[in-house]
Amino acid sequence: MTTKNPKKYTVTSALPYANGPLHIGHLAGAYIPADIFVRHLRLQQKDVVYVCGSDEHGAAITIKAKKEGTTPQAIIDKYHNQIKQSFEDFGIGFDIYHRTSAPIHHDLSKEFFLNLYEKDEFVEKFSDQYYDEEYHQFLADRYITGTCPSCGNDSAYGDQCEKCGTSLSPTELINPKSTLSGKTPVLKPTKHWYLPLDKYQPWLEKWLLEGKKDNWKTNVYGQCSSWLKQGLQPRSMTRDLDWGVDVPLEEAEGKKLYVWLDAPIGYISATKQWALDHGKDWKSYWKKQENPEDDACLIHFIGKDNIVFHCITFPSILHAHGEYILPEHVPANEFLNLEGDKLSTSRNHAVWLHEYLEELPNKQDELRYVLTSIMPETSDSEFTWKDYQARINNELVAILGNFVNRVMILMHKYFEGKTLGATSLKDDTLQNQLKEAYTEIDTYLNDFKFRNGVARLMDVARLGNKYLTEKEPWKTFKEKPEETREVLQNCLHIIAHLGSLSQAFLPRTATKIFAMLNLPETGLYQQDFKFADGHQLSTPSLLFEKIEDELVEKQLAKLNSKKPVVEEHTAKDALPAKANISFDNFASLDIRAGKILAAEKVAKTKKLLKLTIDTGLDERTVVSGIAEYYNPEDIVGQHVSILINLEPREIKGILSQGMILMAENSDGKLTFVTPTQTFAPGSVIR
Numbered sequence: 001m002t003t004k005n006p007k008k009y010t011v012t013s014a015l016p017y018a019n020g021p022l023h024i025g026h027l028a029g030a031y032i033p034a035d036i037f038v039r040h041l042r043l044q045q046k047d048v049v050y051v052c053g054s055d056e057h058g059a060a061i062t063i064k065a066k067k068e069g070t071t072p073q074a075i076i077d078k079y080h081n082q083i084k085q086s087f088e089d090f091g092i093g094f095d096i097y098h099r100t101s102a103p104i105h106h107d108l109s110k111e112f113f114l115n116l117y118e119k120d121e122f123v124e125k126f127s128d129q130y131y132d133e134e135y136h137q138f139l140a141d142r143y144i145t146g147t148c149p150s151c152g153n154d155s156a157y158g159d160q161c162e163k164c165g166t167s168l169s170p171t172e173l174i175n176p177k178s179t180l181s182g183k184t185p186v187l188k189p190t191k192h193w194y195l196p197l198d199k200y201q202p203w204l205e206k207w208l209l210e211g212k213k214d215n216w217k218t219n220v221y222g223q224c225s226s227w228l229k230q231g232l233q234p235r236s237m238t239r240d241l242d243w244g245v246d247v248p249l250e251e252a253e254g255k256k257l258y259v260w261l262d263a264p265i266g267y268i269s270a271t272k273q274w275a276l277d278h279g280k281d282w283k284s285y286w287k288k289q290e291n292p293e294d295d296a297c298l299i300h301f302i303g304k305d306n307i308v309f310h311c312i313t314f315p316s317i318l319h320a321h322g323e324y325i326l327p328e329h330v331p332a333n334e335f336l337n338l339e340g341d342k343l344s345t346s347r348n349h350a351v352w353l354h355e356y357l358e359e360l361p362n363k364q365d366e367l368r369y370v371l372t373s374i375m376p377e378t379s380d381s382e383f384t385w386k387d388y389q390a391r392i393n394n395e396l397v398a399i400l401g402n403f404v405n406r407v408m409i410l411m412h413k414y415f416e417g418k419t420l421g422a423t424s425l426k427d428d429t430l431q432n433q434l435k436e437a438y439t440e441i442d443t444y445l446n447d448f449k450f451r452n453g454v455a456r457l458m459d460v461a462r463l464g465n466k467y468l469t470e471k472e473p474w475k476t477f478k479e480k481p482e483e484t485r486e487v488l489q490n491c492l493h494i495i496a497h498l499g500s501l502s503q504a505f506l507p508r509t510a511t512k513i514f515a516m517l518n519l520p521e522t523g524l525y526q527q528d529f530k531f532a533d534g535h536q537l538s539t540p541s542l543l544f545e546k547i548e549d550e551l552v553e554k555q556l557a558k559l560n561s562k563k564p565v566v567e568e569h570t571a572k573d574a575l576p577a578k579a580n581i582s583f584d585n586f587a588s589l590d591i592r593a594g595k596i597l598a599a600e601k602v603a604k605t606k607k608l609l610k611l612t613i614d615t616g617l618d619e620r621t622v623v624s625g626i627a628e629y630y631n632p633e634d635i636v637g638q639h640v641s642i643l644i645n646l647e648p649r650e651i652k653g654i655l656s657q658g659m660i661l662m663a664e665n666s667d668g669k670l671t672f673v674t675p676t677q678t679f680a681p682g683s684v685i686r
């Protein structure tokens with residue numbers, strides 16, 4: 001950290017957008033790291049406020065409401081409550097989880113806008129914007145789709161192409177279409193207020209590049225410097241929309257603030273509300289103090305798609321306003337993927353937090369542990385159920401859980417769960433090793449190295465196991481009961497420290513550990529523990545249970561079945577129907593269940609695989625254009641559906657005898673079409 005011992009910390013996590021539930025990517029990206037960091041500060045009695053809330057404005061919400069035949073208010077109420085519950089369930093310790101639809105937020109956002117307006121910071125510009133003549137509405141952001149000029153994706157939005165990530169303005173789209181009427185919009189002039197980022201560029205460069213920000217994470221600093229190199233452009237801070245914070249100017253009737261203007265102000269309005277509720281002074285967490293040494297240290301935790309707004313736009317707004325502190329750190333994470341594919345709300349490729357808890361009740365810490373261990377700190381990372389199982393079984397169960405359990409069982413077996421004169425740890429080497437763990441974890445967490453931090457915690461459990469294995473109390477008990485007692489009581493001290501250190505990472509586990517030891521949970525790091533003479537331990541119980549293969553298979557099957565929970569792609573993505581055919585034509589197709597026996601790439605092609613198929617009638621060769629989606633080695637044994645009476649055709653010199661049936665979604669992704677139960681090759685499909 002740059003600032004040595006700031007007096008106060010203001011910590012924020014990205015405001016989740018209230019148009020869908022939370023998934024594991026959200027947790028790993030912006031919430032678990034912040035929560036660990038804040039817990040670590042609180043365990044040292046630092047003064048910290050940790051705020052978040054739902055982002056409830058913008059076109060994506062009104063569009064969703066329209067699609068579902070309901071109101072924007074109903075959408076945000078539903079998801080705000082669901083998201084809030086998930087955060088509570090996973091122990092994300094916000095001081096307040098607020099929402100941007102609250103009046104206090106609208107007021108503060110307007111105040112910000114007016115402050116900049118009165119200082120003449122905005123550039124007012126008339127420009128031609130797309131307008132839907134049928135709906136009498138300007139088409140901002142997600143109200144317009146078209147072909148991306150960078151990658152050719154034909155469902156890019158007016159503000160961004162989600163396929164290649166390019167940030168766009170509606171007029172850059174090729175073949176623009178209104179998402180309201182589906183028609184081609186017309187251009188009409190409208191007035192907007194632009195934030196002159198070009199004007200702030202020199203200041204930003206100084207702040208970011210010449211300032212001390214090169215100690216920021218390289219992924220964050222790299223993105224910022226590359227934007228600055230490209231040169232910043234003015235960005236419109238207002239929209240022609242009917243859902244959001246009103247632009248507080250008479251001449252701007254019917255216009256709203258851009259959602260990325262008001263969303264980060266949501267951090268401040270949340271703090272204001274919290275201060276009101278708890279008799280605190282919100283200004284001391286956000287405003288510059290008379291003595292700069294008294295300024296709070298502001299830290300934004302976000303995922304990588306939010307970097308530009310937290311490192312360029314919001315700081316520019318705060319700077320233009322003048323009274324506010326600027327972020328000291330923006331430790332953005334890269335993205336978490338799932339089982340080889342991007343997490344996606346629209347494709348329902350996700351592990352949803354509320355579903356996880358229904359299916360794996362009380363396993364919050366297990367997920368926190370895995371997500372911390374694989375956190376996308378410096379590059380994208382991947383969650384797989386197999387890895388989840390392995391980390392729980394081989395680490396949480398086999399190392400941490402096992403150590404605690406062995407010691408507790410032996411203490412009960414030999415000494416009825418009672419200590420005798422165990423007031424302090426009677427092994428200096430152990431004492432020093434434990435001290436080191438505290439120091440190293442502190443260093444890691446101050447550097448936002450959460451993966452190293454949680455690995456270091458696990459090392460303490462390893463240390464315990466090693467000590468226990470070396471001392472072999474089960475062998476010494478008969479002859480040297482006093483020595484045995486000392487060893488086991490030393491282990492109790494290690495367990496207490498495991499409880500203490502777990503508090504930041506695995507809060508529920510920490511509580512369980514202290515309950516088993518029958519010690520109070522102080523909410524502080526304790527360098528020393530004292531057991532009273534004759535202290536009675538509680539009955540041991542397992543901290544973690546093994547994850548069985550069956551569960552992994554069930555979760556994988558569920559992911560593959562991809563039943564849509566939140567279906568955002570509508571009929572607009574489906575191809576139009578083909579002309580009718582006769583029943584006889586249909587009946588003439590001979591489709592069978594088959595199985596892939598062998599697969600190899602066709603040389604010098606990108607898309608083709610040569611497959612050997614067991615059709616039940618014969619073994620034959622089929623050339624299939626699926627190489628971009630499947631590795632040959634992964635699909636041997638795969639059951640398929642095959643059209644067997646298609647006229648053979650030579651492809652790249654190979655005779656292809658039939659066609660494998662594949663489903664294709666609107667992104668062009670392919671997947672096998674197979675009977676939902678395994679049927680023997682040769683079974684008829686009709």
Ligand SMILES: Nc1ncnc2c1ncn2[C@@H]1O[C@H](COP(=O)(O)OP(=O)(O)OP(=O)(O)O)[C@@H](O)[C@H]1O
Pocket residue numbers: 014015016017018020025026027028029030301302303304305306333334335336337343344345376
């Ligand atoms: N797969 C992911 N990995 C890491 N961080 C993520 C991931 N998905 C979202 N985030 C982060 O979570 C925070 C809240 O996300 P937000 O509500 O804006 O959803 P989003 O980015 O639109 O995600 P989605 O498209 O899946 O709904 C943001 O900071 C975002 O960067």
Ligand SMILES: [Zn+2]
Pocket residue numbers: 148149150151152153156161162163164165166
């Ligand atoms: Zn694109």
